[in-house]
Amino acid sequence: MTVTGEDSELGYDPLDPPLMAPLRRDLSWQQVQLMSQSVSYREDPGLRRIRATAAIRRGTRMTKILSATQVAGHLGGWLPYGFCYRACDIEHLREPDQFGLLRTDGTADSDVTFALRWRATDPIDYEVPASPAQPGLTALPAHSRIGAMVLGTGFGPSTDELIPEFITTGFADLPIPANAQLLAHVPGGEEVILYTYQPEQNGWLRLAGPRWRGLLGEIPGASPDREYVPCTGAASARLVGRIDDKEYEAVADPPGEFRVRALTRAARYPVQTLSRRAEQALWRGTPVWVLQRDETWARLRLIKPEADVINATGARCYERGVYEAWAPVDELADHHIADIAYQL
Template sequence: MTVTGEDSELGTDPLDPPLMAPLRRDLTWPQVQLRSQSVSYRDDPELRRIRATAAIRRGTRMTKVLSAAQVAGHLGGWLPYGFCYRSCDLEHLRDPAELALLRTDGSVDSEVTFALRWRATDPIDYEVPASPAQPGLAALPAHSRVGAMVLGTGFSPSTDDLIPEYVTAGFADLPIPANAQLLAYVPGGDEVVLYTYQPEQHGWLRLAGPRWRGLLGEIPGASPDREYVPCTASASARLVGRIDDKEYEAVADPPGEFRVRALTRAARYPVQTLSRRAEQALWRGVPAWVLQRDETWARLRLLRPEGEAVNLTGARCYERGVYEAWAPVDELADHHIADIAYQL
């Protein structure tokens, strides 16, 4: 995160454009920080311009801070979803206790903090948790929330820092790109890469050396001696690509490689088109992703959580901003496969 004057020039990574604030005599750093934490400034044009500088590009490194239980879920096949951050905005936070405040499941009881880091496949996969994308999120009552409150300014609650936050678009599951990493942050500020994702095998390769194997013991169900962990859960979203008139399951390796998913390297041809495919439906008039279903029941996640939608569906908050419910399949309306196309 960088705060600069209006005329400053920065030599930065184009995939990680800095957060910039035009500090002046009448707009000091304490004032910007105060505005970011005040619901009175949700629609402030100047604060929105500052927030808009924290852009996501194809290939921008993204981070979701996790608890040990969530790490176990991702090892089993969970996809990135919900609240997340640009990695460059968190680089100054290495202490586990500081990072733990950004967890989404409300847990704060560990000396080690974990994270999932990946590169963005496309900016359309992310939105600011504020109006107009998520107008009702900040108004949800405290008794139905998990984790920190949502301010509606686009910034995370903090007394000192200015941390822009994102959510996956419509709280969707995003297909996990190649070379995503599961990390641990330990006392003293060390960052440890525990696993890296292998998309063709749909599993995680252990990278933690002998010094850090003890960290794996904190993850429910994880074995420190297991070098490869296959994902067992079926994904609710996947990438599909086309070559000429034929469709293939695809793999993203942002920023520049999008290929056919194949075990042999010779068959990993670049795709000509790419899209994210998932199921959507309406239940009681509320739009939702269909995460799982059988002949009778479907597990749904609300696209735009707000008070009336939560009451109509009886959805429960499982993580910060993530509201899910079970619905009878025969009550679903407009049940369809949605393809979200990317521009290559």
């Protein structure tokens, strides 16, 4: 639908610009929705213009739909990665069964839908799961996929919704910003915030009260009585910032605060530069992220999943679009630390 200037004065958040479609007598909303579900319209200029209005800005609220098992992973230290959505594009979905096609791990619907919500540190951390960024996603064979197929139009598969999809750029892990939330959607349309992330303590503070003990009990390994859950896994990506000529581990609290990571508030100085740091390499000629490693083996994630690359590497699909493999460290080429710089 087209949003006019008058509409934009009615409370739209500038950090969450609305999806806009120029509807006409010969182009109804139903036609746009059908175009978004057809591979024939992947290169259609009109559909691409509509998709381009779904912009991510610094501070845009992002959401990834999770299973209970994935929630447990994030409580243990997983970072945001893979398929995600702008929160404003799915905030009209309230009941758990409405999120079925947005799940990434292929699990069946349940009575509760979980989610991770955070604010984007920078638009360069996100891309559209379609050509030219990810040309191979649409051609992945069904036997090697988990979750819904990728249409390549930039929209998620749906019979009646128009929901723009995003992935983290190159399926990278993103350092989790301050005040990210783990939440649940329960029958009746209520949204329950379960935990919020506290970066200086590297853990999750429980917000859900006694009424929601049953929800917390559905998360594998989670105790309803724990008020604070520290992240125990080593992060594969982190933020670094500089003040003058010194480098510090940094924390993002978008849209406007980027600071030194420090326990005491007085030491949380704003950084002058900011970048995302992670390990990259080539394995069998394929660009990969190095998620973890020891002296012998490394866990790798494909940056651009394609059918021939999956065959060459033997990578396995762990969730929608995410392909990982283990490889001997001595087989890695061009193994290096990559710094992706942000413009503050």
